[in-house]
Amino acid sequence: MFKGSIVAIVTPFKNGKVDEKALGDLIEWHIAEGTDAIVPCGTTGESATLDYDEHYRVIEIAIKVVNKRVPVIAGTGANATDETIMITEKAKKMGADGALLVTPYYNKPTQEGLYQHYKKIAESVDIPIVLYNVPGRTGVNMLPPTVARLAEINNIVGIKEATGDMKQVSEVLRLCGERLTVISGDDFTTLPLLALGGKGVISVSANVAPKDVSLMCRAWADGNIEEAKRLHFKLEPLNAAMFIETNPMPAKTALSMMGKIQEEMRLPLCEMAQANKEKLRNILIAYGISVKN
Numbered sequence: 001m002f003k004g005s006i007v008a009i010v011t012p013f014k015n016g017k018v019d020e021k022a023l024g025d026l027i028e029w030h031i032a033e034g035t036d037a038i039v040p041c042g043t044t045g046e047s048a049t050l051d052y053d054e055h056y057r058v059i060e061i062a063i064k065v066v067n068k069r070v071p072v073i074a075g076t077g078a079n080a081t082d083e084t085i086m087i088t089e090k091a092k093k094m095g096a097d098g099a100l101l102v103t104p105y106y107n108k109p110t111q112e113g114l115y116q117h118y119k120k121i122a123e124s125v126d127i128p129i130v131l132y133n134v135p136g137r138t139g140v141n142m143l144p145p146t147v148a149r150l151a152e153i154n155n156i157v158g159i160k161e162a163t164g165d166m167k168q169v170s171e172v173l174r175l176c177g178e179r180l181t182v183i184s185g186d187d188f189t190t191l192p193l194l195a196l197g198g199k200g201v202i203s204v205s206a207n208v209a210p211k212d213v214s215l216m217c218r219a220w221a222d223g224n225i226e227e228a229k230r231l232h233f234k235l236e237p238l239n240a241a242m243f244i245e246t247n248p249m250p251a252k253t254a255l256s257m258m259g260k261i262q263e264e265m266r267l268p269l270c271e272m273a274q275a276n277k278e279k280l281r282n283i284l285i286a287y288g289i290s291v292k293n
Contacts, residue, residue, distance in 0.1 A: 001128055001157050002071060002098060002181060003199040004036030004221070005214040007206040008044035010248050011058055012261040018054055020061055022261045027065045029260070034214035035206060038062050039100055041075035043137060044204050044248040049266035056090055063095045073130060073202075077102035081117050088125045098128040100160060100202070105138035111146045122153045129155055134162035134185060144168060148175040160185040160202045166192055173197045187213070187239040191232040194220045204242045205235060207251045208258070208289065234287075241283040244276045253277060254284055259292035 007030055012022035027038060040062040041047040041055055050058065059074045066072050074091035076099045078084045088099045103109075104117055122129055131150060135141040141163065150156050161169050162185025169189070173182055173196050184190040184201040194200075194217070206213040216231035242250050249265055253272050256263035257280075263271065272280070284291050 002037055002073060002130065002183065004217045005034065005206050005210065006037040006039055006073065006183065006200055006202045007035050007210060007213075008039045008042040008202050008204055009062070010207055010252050010255065010261065011041070011045040011047075011050065012252075012255075013264040013266065014262045016264075018050075018058060019262060020057075023058065023061055024065045026255075026260060027062060030206070030210050031066070031069055033210035034218075035070065035210045036200065036214065036217070037071040037073055037097075038066055039073045039075060039202055042100060042132075042202070043075075043102070043134065044207065044251060045075060046248060046266055046269065047075050049269070052087075055087065056094070059091050059096060060094050071097035073098040073100050075100045075102070077104075077132060079104040079106050081120055084117075085121055085124045088121060088127060092125055092127045096127065098130055098157070099125070100130045100132050102132040102134060103138045103140050103142050105140070108140050111143055114140070114142050114146055115149055118150050118156065119153060122150075122155050126155060128157045130157065130181075130183070131159040132162070132185070133159060136162070136164075141168075144171040144175050147172050147180070151176045151180040157181055158183055158199075161189075161193070161198075162186050164189060166196075169193055169198070170196055187242070188236065191216065191220065191228060194228070204247055204251055205239050207248075208242070208254045208284070209235065209238055209287070237283055238287055241280055244280060245272050250276075250280055254280060254289075257281060257284060257291045257293060258289060 012019035074096040158181035190201040219227040
């Protein structure tokens with residue numbers, strides 16, 4: 001259902017508010033560049049800094065601008081199950097094609113708690129659900145046996161695996177087979193994950209180089225392994241640059257340099273250190289990206 005290059009899109013801000021025009025323009029650019037699906041309100045979308053009205057508005061804009069041309073997978077995860085159900089129900093009513101649900105953060109549930117959390121959401125909201133495992137952000141790692149249990153639930157259709165641990169990803173694929181779509185959550189693991197049987201990436205780098213991330217995924221799907229490898233190695237410096245400082249600070253700074261959005265994050269995220277900004281600028285220029293400011 002969800003595959004290829006899926007962008008974890010940034011949320012542009014202007015003077016402290018969501019920049020709705022810039023967000024719409026970014027989405028149009030992504031579709032023109034070949035992005036296969038849009039994820040609003042993920043980690044890269046600074047979902048943790050949005051209030052409920054803003055969260056819903058960003059999802060609504062994505063759905064309206066996309067207008068069914070590609071899937072919209074709304075980030076609706078929270079650290080309380082009832083809150084997650086509430087946000088997911090709202091996204092479904094607005095017309096989202098799926099929901100990306102991060103593991104509950106801060107409270108560090110057990111594996112049984114994770115299973116019960118996702119099971120209750122899946123039973124409460126009839127929408128395709130993509131699990132999201134990113135222990136570096138949440139403090140909890142959803143282990144392969146738990147993922148395999150959840151894969152038995154009909155509307156749990158995929159997992160964004162952002163552990164960076166290819167051994168764990170391999171075990172998820174071995175246990176789940178075709179019952180679950182496995183998607184990379186770390187750009188540098190996309191090609192290895194595709195080789196193991198994964199279906200794509202929910203990408204940070206695609207914010208800045210959507211065409212190349214899309215072409216890499218399509219080259220692999222078409223059996224053009226050498227072209228996929230070429231693009232993988234081309235993207236590697238950019239993939240690293242997106243994490244010079246905390247995501248999404250480098251992605252938003254790069255987009256600002258490209259003239260697409262304002263250089264504005266919400267506290268506690270802040271402007272990048274000047275030395276890192278210069279390093280980022282040089283990487284963009286070396287990559288061949290036009291830098292306007």
